[in-house]
Amino acid sequence: MAEELIAFASKQDMLAKSKQFWNPDKTQFWIDSGVPLVIDRREGYFVYDVEGKRLIDVHLNGGTYNLGHRNPEVAAAVTAAMQRFDIGNHHFPSLARTALAEALVSTAPAPLTKVMYGSGGGEAIDIALKSARHATKKRRIVSVAKAYHGHTGLAVATGDERFATLFLADRPDEFSHVPFNDLDAMEAALRQGDVAAVIMETIPATYGFPLPAPGYLAGVKRLCERYGALYIADEVQTGLMRTGELWAISKHGVEPDILVSGKGISGGMYPVSVVLASEAAAGWLTEDGFAHMSTFGGAELGCVAALKTLEITCRPEVRSMVHYIAATFTAGLARIQAANPDWFTGIRQDGLVMGLEFGHPQGAKFVMKRLYENGVWAIFSTLDPRVLQYKPGILLTPGVCEELLERTEVAIGKARDDAMRGARR
């Protein structure tokens, strides 16, 4: 069936039509970057180009494919659910939404007791920010410089101007950006007491996973408490066991007022995003439950995918495996770095959230291209192209980890030569 619907004369033909009908700039960008990838088959942690090239996926769409592509258990749960459910009616109490909410609350930090639903991460961030504004009756939102929390109305204003000004969507009067890892700057932003919420990715992904300094996030939370702002933990990329705990924020001893998850919670199978909130932060649900609604938010098929995803992710065996995988990459990447000290300049790692730093302003783009040639798909950090986002799956086998490290070692070596040649030119 797919063949009948999706038939092109050749990959070139397909790319031409992609430019004509879809996104000309983005289509050309990947061709120019040496990553002319058109994904066809996908299975586990492998994706296959339409021409058959196999790639290990360490982009995972930011964790969307934490459990691998087309995870058979998630697929089976959604398939079973489709015999009875569809998207559902967003006004009425729902079996799947309620079951998922209960499961999320039971595995979340204690203060989080209510769940709201969106269909994507940006929508969920908007819900979180609206909830915080309602709860505090304040308008200003503080985020870190170079942040990224999504492309929707409020979310895009929290992020870097890279995505906001083009659409005249920046709102400097309501949204303040402060330097990351700077508690003094954070306090200065909060001191006037007019801030509804501080929103933080536990490790800022699009900025290349700079790690929060020890004590920084706990310090931010204390400042929030002091100045009457809520703490919103954006765990879209860092949650769901990627750091070896279900939610990365718990490794920092912080109990957030609101926690947002998207991407991976879908199991890579049906879009859904969730906002977990404390009673105080979710006050509007009691006051006026019709105040925010979303036709696709918490679609019942998505909730089933999320329930299964959460169940798999919370298995003790999976947590143990993540710790093994993380240790394997700690050791393997250290070895590669030792062989390339001038070029492979830094490793930012918390579990399976990794940013690899290279000694060139566009370093990660060279590495991305060589990785692609060597059968690995990983993406540079949009807001810091020195840094490669390196996000292996949480169910990887030892064999694929070893293969991935070998391919990475070769690609990093070749990319160094490319970058040096570029520098000489």
Add this chain to the structure above:
Amino acid sequence: MTGAPINVSELLTDPAGVPRARAMLQRAEWAARSFARYDKPSVDAIVRAAAAAGAAKAREYADWAVRETGFGVAEHKVLKNVASSTGLVECYAGHDYVTPRLDPAAKIVEIPRPAGVVFALTPSTNPVATVFFKCLLALMTRSVVVVSPHPLAKECCADAARTLAAAATAAGAPDGVIQVVDEPSVPLIDALMTDERTSVIVATGGVPVVRAAYSSGTPAIGVGPGNVPVLVDATADLAKAARRIVDSKSFDNSILCTNESVLIVEERAAVALLRQLKRAGAYLLEPAERDRVGKMLFPGGRFDIRFVGKDATWIAAEAGVRVPASTRVLLAPFDLVVPEESLAHEKLCPVLGLVRVDSARRGIDAARAVLRLSGRGHSAAIHSTDPHVIMEYGAAVEVLRVAVNVGNSLGSAGLQTNLAPSMTIGTGFFGRSSVAENLHPSHLVQWTRLAYNSEPAEPFGDFAGLVPWQAPAGPIPPYPAASNQRDGDHGSATAGPPSAAAVRNGRYDLTADAAGALRAEIRRLVIEELSQLVRG
């Protein structure tokens, strides 16, 4: 509303628990990869800690197993549990399955390579002892194990496996080194047996389980059932033979697969032997009584598992036979070992078949007949002082171990002979198994051989002292602290769970102390119990 009410959780759970079990195998694969590179001192510390933890609960698990399964004798299970934990470790104390071996004369270096992921099926009859046994064999050889207990004994076995796992990881073993299936089922066992992450299946149980293991496509060590003939000839010390046979047949109420099934006695010794047997606690059933017992034990020709591991007096009462309260074994006489004689088949209860024969020669034929019914490859016993008879017996019966002048229950299991002490008795080609010996650690390790050019001019390398293995530097796997919080120089209370540091601090010392004290206590217990057993 159309259709039945739906429970969302039903969409999400696999009734057989197969996905979760597969996750266990993948965790096991990671653990095996780490464990395979541990050095000998680390392995020894782990084995000792796990064995001590098991032995410390030998009595608790003995009671639990009897309570849960409803059969066996708790006192005897204590002995088996100790023998299969600290006893096993003592037995293999001098062996090394970890360090490379050098043979300069042959110019060969042998590097031990563990099996990897062992899938261990354990029976209901020797539940905890077999869990201990297989887990420790795996630990000694640096393999990891996933235990699937018999459903009748799943709770005590799961707890026992967890006790060993906790002790092993506290002593430095990798996380996941021992895992256990809580809800065993046929689809689950089938899925794990056929999974390519399973390196080897070690199957102890009924014939169907063992055949399934061999059919799975995965390397398997499976052992078949027993049906043990015991021959007493006229040269035997009849008093000793009688006592040994009654002790053995009543041990744990006959649920070891090595328990005697049919006693074959040379006619000219029969009267004297029977007198001694009575003195030792056996009751000779009258023909009518024998018929009632036979019909009761084998309704429709099949053994009724209701009687597995039950007391002789209880069985007698059930059959309406009045016996002295001190009765430990019921003797059921019959004339000929033939398929239609139900009492000639395996009986996992203290009912012992009795056949009189004209000569030792006829006795050997009868023993062969017992084994034609079932139990080929397993074990047999003989009480005799005539090496000619003993040799002829051993050369004729189709088994791979013959216990001589000792009870077979503990003799062929290696507890009262110098065979390898084992809860898993290899039945070899006779019994359609790949293993002919009592299962021992060597069965779970294979060796990579570095074989030099045999040309004398080509020199052999100097491998003295070269060991490719290391002690783990800390918990395996380490807790994934963020890279800017490693090395402990940011003593932040928020860096990981508080337990991580606590685990690292001095856990080897603690374990060694505890193990030392326990070992002394357990050695005392073993000696005491063994001497009581020998005294009868």
